[in-house]
Every structure is written in structure tokens, then in C-alpha cells.
Amino acid sequence: MKESENYSPVNNSVSHDTHMSDPLWKQVLAGSQMLFVAFGALVLMPLITGLDPNVALFTAGLGTLLFHIITGGQVPIFLASSFAFIAPIIAAKTTYGLPATLGGLMAAGLTYMLFSAVVKIKGTDILDRVLPPVVVGPVIMSIGLGLAPVAVNMAMGKAGDGSAELVPYSTALMISMPALAVTLIVAVIGKGIFRLVPILVGVVFGYILAALFGIVDTAPIVEASWLAIPNFVMPELHWGAILFMIPVAIAPAIEHVGDVLAISSVTGKDYLKKPGLHKTLLGDGVATASAAMFGGPPNTTYSEVTGAVMLTKNFNPKVMIWAAVIAVLLAFIGKFGAALQTVPVPVMGGILCLLFGSIAVVGMNTLIRHQVDLSEARNLVIVGVTLVFGIGGMVIGQGDWSLKGIALCGLVAILLNLVLPMPKGTQTHHIEKVDDLV
Numbered sequence: 001m002k003e004s005e006n007y008s009p010v011n012n013s014v015s016h017d018t019h020m021s022d023p024l025w026k027q028v029l030a031g032s033q034m035l036f037v038a039f040g041a042l043v044l045m046p047l048i049t050g051l052d053p054n055v056a057l058f059t060a061g062l063g064t065l066l067f068h069i070i071t072g073g074q075v076p077i078f079l080a081s082s083f084a085f086i087a088p089i090i091a092a093k094t095t096y097g098l099p100a101t102l103g104g105l106m107a108a109g110l111t112y113m114l115f116s117a118v119v120k121i122k123g124t125d126i127l128d129r130v131l132p133p134v135v136v137g138p139v140i141m142s143i144g145l146g147l148a149p150v151a152v153n154m155a156m157g158k159a160g161d162g163s164a165e166l167v168p169y170s171t172a173l174m175i176s177m178p179a180l181a182v183t184l185i186v187a188v189i190g191k192g193i194f195r196l197v198p199i200l201v202g203v204v205f206g207y208i209l210a211a212l213f214g215i216v217d218t219a220p221i222v223e224a225s226w227l228a229i230p231n232f233v234m235p236e237l238h239w240g241a242i243l244f245m246i247p248v249a250i251a252p253a254i255e256h257v258g259d260v261l262a263i264s265s266v267t268g269k270d271y272l273k274k275p276g277l278h279k280t281l282l283g284d285g286v287a288t289a290s291a292a293m294f295g296g297p298p299n300t301t302y303s304e305v306t307g308a309v310m311l312t313k314n315f316n317p318k319v320m321i322w323a324a325v326i327a328v329l330l331a332f333i334g335k336f337g338a339a340l341q342t343v344p345v346p347v348m349g350g351i352l353c354l355l356f357g358s359i360a361v362v363g364m365n366t367l368i369r370h371q372v373d374l375s376e377a378r379n380l381v382i383v384g385v386t387l388v389f390g391i392g393g394m395v396i397g398q399g400d401w402s403l404k405g406i407a408l409c410g411l412v413a414i415l416l417n418l419v420l421p422m423p424k425g426t427q428t429h430h431i432e433k434v435d436d437l438v
Helices: 013-017 024-049 053-070 083-096 098-122 125-130 133-155 169-189 192-196 198-212 219-223 239-267 272-294 303-312 317-330 334-340 345-369 377-392 405-419
Strands: 079-081 299-301 395-398 401-404
Touching: 024 053, 024 079, 024 083, 024 192, 024 198, 024 303, 024 317, 024 345, 053 079, 053 272, 053 299, 053 317, 053 334, 079 272, 083 098, 083 133, 083 239, 083 345, 083 405, 098 125, 098 239, 098 272, 125 405, 133 169, 133 239, 133 345, 133 377, 133 405, 169 192, 169 198, 169 345, 192 198, 192 303, 198 345, 219 334, 239 272, 239 299, 239 303, 239 401, 239 405, 272 299, 299 303, 377 405, 401 405
Parallel strands: none
Antiparallel strands: 079 299, 395 401
């Protein structure tokens, strides 16, 4: 990252310290706002993958607290569920079961820690060599496009894999499409804090619409206790699930670098140097591994929260700590989690049509911004094979010793980049801005 890019128009001594001495109640209120911004995406991921949203809230809070302990409470970042793991979690649960899937996610957290050690020893340039845009772009595109059938099936009232009809087709479309439309409108023309919460607004609107159509089952809310321990699940070690999950950690690790660069730009402080990228990666790794130990989804830094930091000019990391504490407390409210689980499939499906498409566009944007020349045979081979393997469902190996989906295409992209010779005179493109990634 260039020296001149460590700073943004908000970089001044007054803006850095404006909120640092706020009274406790203001910090708690600001923390609630940050959690509100992250909430829609935070709970949507576990609902899609069949994990417990209360556990996701608990592990998001726990992971954020661990991250701040490791980084010395210097970075205003909130950690929560990573969308990059949706397809792998769904596939792994079907093949290996939930406990083994969680064991694989623990291994993904350990992979982050390995990345952290490599960055500390070799420096950040190692990421540019191993994970250039020609690798990162198609892998991220594969994540979004590979999930497209899940979004469409849910929008039409079916299960994610299309195996069963959960809501009549016509009713589902009358819910999913308006929910999608509202999400689009808020994302494009929303002002202030509302522009940061299009997912949450879309979910609330869709939920109300679904209730009017009579497809919301409130019985679980009535039956649930006000206070309840989240449905924690212990992981099991299974080599097949571990080998399946480890390569998936590639895309979120790169996304993490982008998020750290983004928050550095917003606050005017170079977090790549202090506390250091190796520590922020370590924080992500510990947060992800600890989440898997309790049955929660992997954690990653949230771009929505970075946007909220930029909007409010509140750079105090203590605000994120309060957001984490509030998330942990909400996790023990049984009726709250039960209400989240009553969100009908078409509501989620409509919004996911935008989210999964956006992920694919992020990957495409990575290639475009870095001017990756796809007329060059080397680049064409890497992108083409990666997309087909990732979206087409290529499987290499059998049984427990097999690789497929995002895990396979990520590994193949890295190997092709390392093996295929670079054309003479080609310069390495460096990922320097968050817009290249998220």
C-alpha cells in the first residue's frame, strides 16, 4: 500500500479523537448502531446454512472480542458470518454432517493463523505473489455464481437445493420479488444509515408481507423461552471435511486484507503496520476457530460496519467492543432467535438474488480494475478453468479424500498461477484498495 493511500479526506487530528472520550452511554448506543448495521447479513448467513442464529450472534460477539484482545483494541472492526462459506457449509453438512463441518471450519481458522505467520515472516508481498487478481477474481466469481441456483430456488419457494416446494410458487414470487425490489431501492437511493442496512430493511419488509400472506409460523416464538442457552454444537475432526474447507479460506483471507485497507483509509491510520496485518489475520483466525468450537459460522471483518464508521466518523474501537457485548447478550434471548428462524424462505431468496449476484460482480470488478488481460493465454486459462471447476461442480478424488466446488477451484487457481510461466515484461498487480475486493 502506498504511503499516500493511507489517508483519506477524514484524516485529521480532530476527527480521530472526537468520539474517544464519549461517555459510556454514548459508546453503548453507538455500539448498538454498529450491530444494527451488521445485523441483516449476520443472521442471514446462519439461516441459509441451517445454523442457529443465536449461536451466530454469540460467536460474532465472542470473535470480535477475541480480535480486539489480539490486536490490542486498536482497530474499529466488527467480525461476523462470512458469506464465502455458505456453499461449502451447505455441501459439507450434506456430505459429512454438522459436527464434522465445524471441524473443517476450525481448520479454516487455523489456515488464517498460518497466513498470519507467513505474513509476519515474509511480509505482505507474499500475498501479491500467491494471490494476485487473476486468482482472486475468478474464485470470488465462482462463490457468487455457484450460489445462484440456491437464491433462485428459495425465491420460488423451494428448498435451496430445489428438492422440495416449501411455499406455493405464485405466493413465493409475490413475496420474494417485492422484498428484492425494496432492498434494491434502499441500496441505491437510501440516505445516511439506511443505505448501510438494505438487507435488514428488505428482510423486515418481506417478513411483514409474508405475514399478510399467512405463511409466517409464529408458534416457535410462542413456545420459546425468553432466556435460553444457544444451541451450541461441538465440532468433530474429519479429514474429508478438513481437506474440503481449508482451501475455502483463501477468498475470505483476501477480503480481510481489503477490509483492513478500507478501515485504514477511513481512519487515516495504517493498520497494516500497527498492529500489523499478521495480527489482524491472527485475530480473524482465532475468531473463526472459536466460532466453530461452539457451532457458529466463520467470522470475517464486515464491510458494512466499515461504511458505518466512515458515515458516523466514530473511530473509537470501544464502540465495536460494545457491539460485541450486545450481540452476546442477544444470543441468550430465546424468543429473539426463534423469531429469526421464522423468516420464510421466499424472503431470504429474494434478497439473496442481489447478494449472490453482487459477490460475482465483486470478482469481475477485481479483474477489471487491475486490467487483467484475458486475451493473454495464461490469464484466460487460469480464469476459465477456475470458473468451470467452481461453478460446474468438478470433483477430484473420492470419498473423504476429495476436493470440489470453491475449495477445488481456489486450489487450482493458485497452482495454475504458480506453475504457468509469466509473459515477458508482465508486471505484478498489487491489490491496494478495498474496492478491488468487496
